[in-house]
Amino acid sequence: MSQLAGDIGEPPERAGRALLKEPAVRETHSMPRLSYEFDIESCWKSIPAWRAVSAEEFSDHQWQLRNSVSSLSGLAKVLGSRLSEGALEEFKRGMQTAPMNMRLTPYLVSLIDWDHPESDPLRRQFIPMASQLLADHPMHQEDSLGEDEDRVAPFLTHRYHDKALFLPTTICPVYCSYCTRSRVVGGSTPVRDKATYGAKQTAWEETFAYIRSHPELEDIVISGGDASMLRPDQLEEIGLTLLGIPHVRRIRIATKGLAILPMQVTSDDGWVKALERVTDFGRKAFKEVCLHTHFGTTREMSQWTVEAMKRLVGIGIKVRNQSVLLRGVNDTFGSMYRLVKSLSWLTIQPYYVYTHDMVPGCEHLRTTIATTEELSKALLGTTAGFNLPRFVCDAPGGGGKREISSYEYYDAQKGISAWTAPRIKPGRVFYYYDPIDELPSEGQAFWRNVEANGAVLEDERSRIEARIRSLSPA
Ligand code: SF4
The missing domain is CATH 3.20.20.70 (Aldolase class I)
Incomplete structure (x- = not known):
């Protein structure tokens, strides 16, 4: 680990360390219970449109593909009264700004807890709720991994x-x-x-x-x-x-x-x-x-x-x-x-x-x-x-x-990490930026400054890169 100090300041407080959720920290001391019971018998029977579907049909991949849900109106039809008006409205507004279309297999629809869609980890992966969305990070990119360049x-x-x-x-x-x-x-x-x-x-x-x-x-x-x-x-x-x-x-x-x-x-x-x-x-x-x-x-x-x-x-x-x-x-x-x-x-x-x-x-x-x-x-x-x-x-x-842990530099307060890849793209420094809402107030203030004046970030990166160069073997 190579947290840098010197002309860019002492190593910043590892503010991110406090961000793990409470239960996660507790669980490191008592191992979570495990269950290898994978039986979710007749899960689809709780979905109104599929109550009459037999186990044989539900287990058939072609039936799954034929009945995949690819629109909100389709989802509302399948779920009937199990989908609250509030959740549907949230989905509608969420999908208006989403870069991904909707497509769900009936298997997936059946596994979502429709009584608590707002906190369900499966729903969260596939259907955005407007009130949970955050503005994109100013440094986000459509092709974040630069695949088109290569x-x-x-x-x-x-x-x-x-x-x-x-x-x-x-x-x-x-x-x-x-x-x-x-x-x-x-x-x-x-x-x-x-x-x-x-x-x-x-x-x-x-x-x-x-x-x-x-x-x-x-x-x-x-x-x-x-x-x-x-x-x-x-x-x-x-x-x-x-x-x-x-x-x-x-x-x-x-x-x-x-x-x-x-x-x-x-x-x-x-x-x-x-x-x-x-x-x-x-x-x-x-x-x-x-x-x-x-x-x-x-x-x-x-x-x-x-x-x-x-x-x-x-x-x-x-x-x-x-x-x-x-x-x-x-x-x-x-x-x-x-x-x-x-x-x-x-x-x-x-x-x-x-x-x-x-x-x-x-x-x-x-x-x-x-x-x-x-x-x-x-x-x-x-x-x-x-x-x-x-x-x-x-x-x-x-x-x-x-x-x-192989970053060259990490400031958890501003959420800036810098990485090098000498075997892939020698001489270049790559940056990852933590989500701003997860940063402490000082870090969030830094990004408000960046929004007002992009040169603030340029200066920060110049200092980081000068420091990395000064520590690199000639
Ligand atoms: S993450 Fe994979 S499965 Fe999901 S949409 Fe992208 S390519 Fe498809």
């Missing part, structure tokens, strides 16, 4: 030396409020025009050609959008083509499907068989094929998850999880501990927990670097090291994932 082929971002990100589609089975690619994923909204695209096999050759011509690329992430939206033949074509390139050693198939539509794995035989053929091909070629999924809380887990995981384990594919740290969703020790332990029980490796990217429409969901650091520390020693997720900040502007 685009090298139509569907490919190449940032890390040996790894690239292939985005064959920008469509998903659900749309998440916190999506880092809200600039392209999920269709235009009242406040965003987007160049959303579906999977097109004929357009991928240029991307494959780039990968073939770069022997340093050993690792390809297939994401989106969501890989679960690829047809079986598309999934197979991508998987087999990439694994057939001699220098590609690993592919990862990224899908949130397991968390919000486990029925795809339990009932879509065509998709699972395609995944199995890709996995078998990889095994015979002595290469790695993994599925990367995204559970945010244990509330997304059910008996369908258990059955889905049994099937995936059966075909021999390793599953890892990447979560975003979300305020009011999973930002306490108890919620994160339960998530990590439950993932491990399900044989899913907890891999990453990301500090929320600085994209629009998400300020109410972001946490501070101090909170992320505290949670990371609090989890140490709770379980085996290989099941402890790495807490990272994906440095805005394209610095890549940085271990949460």
